[in-house]
Amino acid sequence: MKIAYYVEYGYHYLEHIEALYKEHEGMIITLSPITAEMLQKKDYHVKLANGHTPDLLRYVDADVVVYPGNRKIPDPNKKHVIVNHGVSDKTFLTKMGTGNFDLVLLPGQKDYNAIAETGANMGKYKVVGYNKFSLLNDMEPINLFNNDKKTIIYAPTWNYSPGHGGINIRSSWTYIKTICKAIGKDYNLIIKPHPVIDMLISSDFYLYIIDPAKDNIKYIDDYRSLAYMQQADLMLTDISSVAYEWLYFDKPIVFINPNPAAVKKGTAETAIWNVGELVEFRKDVIGIDSEVSNENLLRTGIEHAFANSEKQQHERDKLLKHAYLSPRDGLSAKRAIEAIRTMYEGKMLL
Numbered sequence: 001m002k003i004a005y006y007v008e009y010g011y012h013y014l015e016h017i018e019a020l021y022k023e024h025e026g027m028i029i030t031l032s033p034i035t036a037e038m039l040q041k042k043d044y045h046v047k048l049a050n051g052h053t054p055d056l057l058r059y060v061d062a063d064v065v066v067y068p069g070n071r072k073i074p075d076p077n078k079k080h081v082i083v084n085h086g087v088s089d090k091t092f093l094t095k096m097g098t099g100n101f102d103l104v105l106l107p108g109q110k111d112y113n114a115i116a117e118t119g120a121n122m123g124k125y126k127v128v129g130y131n132k133f134s135l136l137n138d139m140e141p142i143n144l145f146n147n148d149k150k151t152i153i154y155a156p157t158w159n160y161s162p163g164h165g166g167i168n169i170r171s172s173w174t175y176i177k178t179i180c181k182a183i184g185k186d187y188n189l190i191i192k193p194h195p196v197i198d199m200l201i202s203s204d205f206y207l208y209i210i211d212p213a214k215d216n217i218k219y220i221d222d223y224r225s226l227a228y229m230q231q232a233d234l235m236l237t238d239i240s241s242v243a244y245e246w247l248y249f250d251k252p253i254v255f256i257n258p259n260p261a262a263v264k265k266g267t268a269e270t271a272i273w274n275v276g277e278l279v280e281f282r283k284d285v286i287g288i289d290s291e292v293s294n295e296n297l298l299r300t301g302i303e304h305a306f307a308n309s310e311k312q313q314h315e316r317d318k319l320l321k322h323a324y325l326s327p328r329d330g331l332s333a334k335r336a337i338e339a340i341r342t343m344y345e346g347k348m349l350l
Contacts, residue, residue, distance in 0.1 A: 004062035088241035129332030141230035153232035157240035252305035
């Protein structure tokens with residue numbers, strides 16, 4: 001069985017594909033010259049395509065094409081498999097059009113239930129776990145700091161939410177300066193935005209705000225995330241799906257509500273907020289951040305998260321196991337490849 005992996009432009013897809021590639025080598029197809037060059041340096045088999053065109057797969061020697069996104073390339077001579085690249089409370093999973101794939105691999109019961117509730121025929125859906133976690137089997141953490149301070153990783157989401165009519169629901173553009181000031185010299189801070197943010201704005205945006213003299217704040221322009229999570233003691237985020245990945249490490253989390261007027265705790269889109277501390281920044285009458293007040297709010301939220309972490313451990317573990325099948329067994333990528341092989345050979349999925 002020959003597999004091609006189609007990563008399109010998405011940096012954020014790469015860890016998911018790397019996990020599968022290590023289990024079953026194949027051809028990685030990308031539309032990004034930067035991504036192609038980066039993967040070739042790792043000695044991966046890479047094809048740089050000119051565009052997302054109907055004949056893109058015509059000369060690709062593969063039996064199965066695996067997609068971490070939902071932009072399928074029509075080719076009736078190949079099997080097409082989609083691998084969900086993130087778990088989230090946002091509704092994009094049920095709207096992404098998975099029905100035209102031959103097999104849909106899901107990380108856990110949470111996503112399976114969400115799709116089943118739409119009335120979909122579940123015969124082609126298979127829960128295998130989160131293949132990205134398989135990378136942790138032999139991953140060494142990246143140590144960025146030479147001090148004994150606790151480390152916070154800030155990982156904001158990237159986009160405007162269709163569910164909120166295009167209202168801004170990312171916290172990074174509005175509050176990054178406040179976050180850096182709140183951290184001060186008390187903690188180390190890793191700023192690790194969603195890779196798509198690097199495509200939307202220059203990293204100079206962050207570097208302009210961050211004082212380069214501060215050795216306890218690092219901005220990371222890297223598609224990898226797990227290696228940086230490994231060294232962190234607390235995550236700071238908004239409604240990013242990375243919060244679910246953070247559950248693997250069983251450590252405290254603080255959520256910044258990026259837009260309290262539009263995003264509310266207690267809704268289906270913010271379910272994960274129940275396992276951490278929520279900070280809602282205040283604004284004055286003309287909408288400008290009241291910085292000192294917000295810095296204090298964030299510092300207090302961080303202190304509470306550390307203090308209450310043990311109390312929230314049970315809920316974190318419960319949500320982790322609902323979102324991911326056997327998250328810490330290291331076998332998710334293996335199960336994914338086995339499910340693909342079973343489908344390809346025409347056997348029944350169990």
